[in-house]
Amino acid sequence: MKLSTFAIAFTLSVAAAQSFAKDVRLQPVNNNVETQACLTAAKEGFGPALRFIRNSGYNVEEFNASLRCNGESLRTFAYMYKNNKETNAAKTIALVARNKDVASQACLEALTIGKDAALAKYGLEGENIICNHKNINDFVRQYSVENVVVRANVEAE
Numbered sequence: 001m002k003l004s005t006f007a008i009a010f011t012l013s014v015a016a017a018q019s020f021a022k023d024v025r026l027q028p029v030n031n032n033v034e035t036q037a038c039l040t041a042a043k044e045g046f047g048p049a050l051r052f053i054r055n056s057g058y059n060v061e062e063f064n065a066s067l068r069c070n071g072e073s074l075r076t077f078a079y080m081y082k083n084n085k086e087t088n089a090a091k092t093i094a095l096v097a098r099n100k101d102v103a104s105q106a107c108l109e110a111l112t113i114g115k116d117a118a119l120a121k122y123g124l125e126g127e128n129i130i131c132n133h134k135n136i137n138d139f140v141r142q143y144s145v146e147n148v149v150v151r152a153n154v155e156a157e
Contacts, residue, residue, distance in 0.1 A: 026081070033058070038069035041078035049074055092147040107131035108150045110140045 028035045041049035053063050069077035097104035102122040109118035119125050131139035
């Protein structure tokens with residue numbers, strides 16, 4: 001059984017007082033067994049990931065041979081995150097619409113209620129909406145893995 005490769009989305013944030021390797025936050029894209037195996041490898045190690053795969057009813061050798069976690073083997077991925085802990089020091093990004101047009105509002109809404117719901121809310125179904133020089137799909141994908149605060153207007157910092 002050949003499993004397709006996939007990537008678990010993760011964000012890397014660097015805090016001023018912490019090193020790059022210590023400030024990592026993993027955020028799964030979905031809840032399938034491949035994603036959970038990668039997440040287990042990162043958080044608990046290679047052995048627990050293999051046990052998870054076995055307990056999920058898969059042949060460990062076949063599963064492990066075809067699985068890639070962010071382009072890395074399960075063993076390498078586990079090693080990369082062996083000593084990392086999820087931190088709360090991840091940088092938060094604030095997004096604010098520069099103008100009040102419906103396309104800008106739809107871009108911001110898409111981050112909270114989803115692209116399709118936002119386009120329907122503003123009557124923009126079928127339109128090619130560009131958000132920050134990106135197609136709305138790419139915009140939502142980019143910021144769905146970040147700590148994002150959506151603001152209605154520019155606030156003093």
